[in-house]
Amino acid sequence: MxxxxxxxxxxxxxxxxxxxxxxxxxxxxxxxxxxxxxxxxxxxxxxxxxxxxxxxxxxxxxxxxxxxxxxxxxxxxxxxxxxxxxxxxxxxxxxxxxxxxxxxxxxxxxxxxxxxxxNEPELQNLKTFRGRGILESGKRDKELAAGKTAMVVGGGDAAFENALILAGTADKVYLVHRSEEFRARPEFTDAVRENGKIEIITNSEVARLDGSDRLESVTLTGEGSERSLSVGALIFRIGxxxxxxxxxxxxxxxxxxxxxxxxxxxxxxxxxxxxxxxxxxxxxxxxxxxxxxxxxxxxxxxxx
Ligand SMILES: Cc1cc2nc3c(=O)[nH]c(=O)nc-3n(C[C@H](O)[C@H](O)[C@H](O)COP(=O)(O)OP(=O)(O)OC[C@H]3O[C@@H](n4cnc5c(N)ncnc54)[C@H](O)[C@@H]3O)c2cc1C
Structure with a gap:
């Protein structure tokens, strides 16, 4: 040029x-x-x-x-x-x-x-675990969550849709959102609430990602406390x-x-x-x- x-x-x-x-x-x-x-x-x-x-x-x-x-x-x-x-x-x-x-x-x-x-959160190990537990898309990567505990972070349609998709293969799915109000449409929130594999965790944010060469656990903070959950597959959909x-x-x-x-x-x-x-x-x-x-x-x- x-x-x-x-x-x-x-x-x-x-x-x-x-x-x-x-x-x-x-x-x-x-x-x-x-x-x-x-x-x-x-x-x-x-x-x-x-x-x-x-x-x-x-x-x-x-x-x-x-x-x-x-x-x-x-x-x-x-x-x-x-x-x-x-x-x-x-x-x-x-x-x-x-x-x-x-x-x-x-x-x-x-x-x-x-x-x-x-948007992506500013987390220390984000790059390390990309493709090693952090998935790009539920639709594309759902088989990578098979037999694992998965987590989806976010409160809009995309987060709820991904939680539902991962629930098709994962043993369990946590849906984590920073508030109690969701932007997702009722068709998604209703389906998630009715899905026995999905647990909604509100008023919480991801504070830390841990694992050796793959993602193994996620630490959440919220309401003044911290807790670590064993998670092998994670998707962020935070806008x-x-x-x-x-x-x-x-x-x-x-x-x-x-x-x-x-x-x-x-x-x-x-x-x-x-x-x-x-x-x-x-x-x-x-x-x-x-x-x-x-x-x-x-x-x-x-x-x-
Ligand atoms: C998972 C997903 C599912 C979706 N499903 C649907 C659907 O079913 N139906 C629907 O209608 N829409 C859907 N959408 C939304 C749709 O894809 C977007 O609305 C559409 O792509 C917007 O087009 P755009 O050209 O404005 O922006 P983009 O598609 O974001 O394209 C912007 C382009 O600009 C380039 N660019 C950015 N900065 C620069 C720069 N400084 N210099 C040069 N190039 C630059 C980028 O590389 C990119 O190629 C979906 C989106 C996602 C993520």
């Missing part, structure tokens, strides 16, 4: 929102560069192991299959994605995108489609946070870092748009991401 690249639109992120924005930029004849931090496009679709049956138009066995279907259209149009290119910062006046590799992009507009990442640091201090965000946008997906800075989960705490879905990508491309086209 050259040191400075000019383009109509710099699209940052190649999840569903960025891919949709790219398709619509092409449709409208806008020149664009698509930057993706990862080794492959798809964003969260790459870590979605459940069936996708709520995106209008097709059903997919998992996120990767949905991603592959999106890529057919992207490839048919010859849209090239610059993989392993992290956008470190965006500046305005003049509008620039600086890449971690050192290059600068000089676009007329920027579409931020950087999505969200999972997500928006990847908005690259525009930190430049565009307005809410208190959690979600980018504020208007109905055209424009931020409060001219020329900077945000689409998909990074700007949508209310409806983080593939459908919304795809729609927002199209909206931003159309708005950029009208503005340019």
């Amino acid at each position: 050259k040191d400075t690249l000019r383009t109509d639109v710099a699209i940052i992120g190649a999840g569903p929102a960025g891919l949709s924005a790219a398709l619509w930029c092409d449709e409208l004849g806008l020149d664009r560069l698509i930057l993706e931090a990862g080794r492959e496009p798809g964003g969260q679709l790459l870590w979605t192991h459940n069936v996708i049956d709520n995106y209008l138009g097709f059903k997919a066995a998992n996120g990767r299959e949905a991603r592959d279907r999106f890529l057919v259209q992207i490839e048919e149009r010859g849209l090239h994605i610059l993989l392993e290119n992290v956008a470190d910062s965006v500046t305005s006046d003049p509008l620039r995108v600086r890449l971690r590799k050192g290059e600068t992009i000089q676009p007329r507009a920027v579409i931020i489609a950087t999505g969200v990442r999972r 997500v946070r928006p990847n908005s640091e690259l525009v930190g201090g430049l565009v307005a965000t809410d208190s959690r870092g979600y980018i504020n946008i208007n109905s055209n997906c424009r931020t409060d800075v001219e020329g900077i748009y945000a689409v998909g989960d990074v700007a949508n705490p209310v409806s983080p879905t593939i459908s919304s991401a795809a729609g927002m990508g199209a909206t931003a491309a159309k708005a950029v086209f009208s503005w340019i």
Whole structure:
């Protein structure tokens, strides 16, 4: 890549929102560069192991299959994605995108489609036990919990769903949440409460992970006491946070870092748009991401 690249639109992120924005930029004849931090496009679709049956138009066995279907259209149009290119910062006046590799992009507009990442607790042995007791996904890794005592941490749909999945293989499942109130839908909370293998522990947080070369026990703190439980499989589902640091201090965000946008997906800075989960705490879905990508491309086209 050259040191400075000019383009109509710099699209940052190649999840569903960025891919949709790219398709619509092409449709409208806008020149664009698509930057993706990862080794492959798809964003969260790459870590979605459940069936996708709520995106209008097709059903997919998992996120990767949905991603592959999106890529057919992207490839048919010859849209090239610059993989392993992290956008470190965006500046305005003049509008620039600086890449971690050192290059600068000089676009007329920027579409931020950087999505969200999972929250993780700050625990000493987290990295050591990843893949050695700490599982990435109940759906994908449930056999690794077979015959073990498992634990899921969190209070939303994802935590409850994972507890139910692990209960299919594990001997016992603890569902640990820091409060007594759950964000999960009643269909999940009811099913968990009715499942004899799952024990709900409230007002507690994970304080320590222990084991020799694999996770063997988890120490919880809560209500002024500490207790250690023998646990061989653990999943954290404690929410997500928006990847908005690259525009930190430049565009307005809410208190959690979600980018504020208007109905055209424009931020409060001219020329900077945000689409998909990074700007949508209310409806983080593939459908919304795809729609927002199209909206931003159309708005950029009208503005340019
Ligand atoms: C387990 C799971 C199951 C789900 N199931 C469904 C479902 O059934 N139906 C549904 O509609 N939705 C589902 N979702 C939600 C859906 O996947 C998201 O709403 C959607 O992926 C959001 O798309 P996005 O493009 O906004 O963000 P993302 O998919 O998060 O993509 C963002 C991309 O930006 C890249 N990026 C981030 N920062 C930078 C940077 N600085 N520079 C360059 N690139 C960057 C990332 O690498 C990533 O590829 C699920 C999500 C998960 C995790």
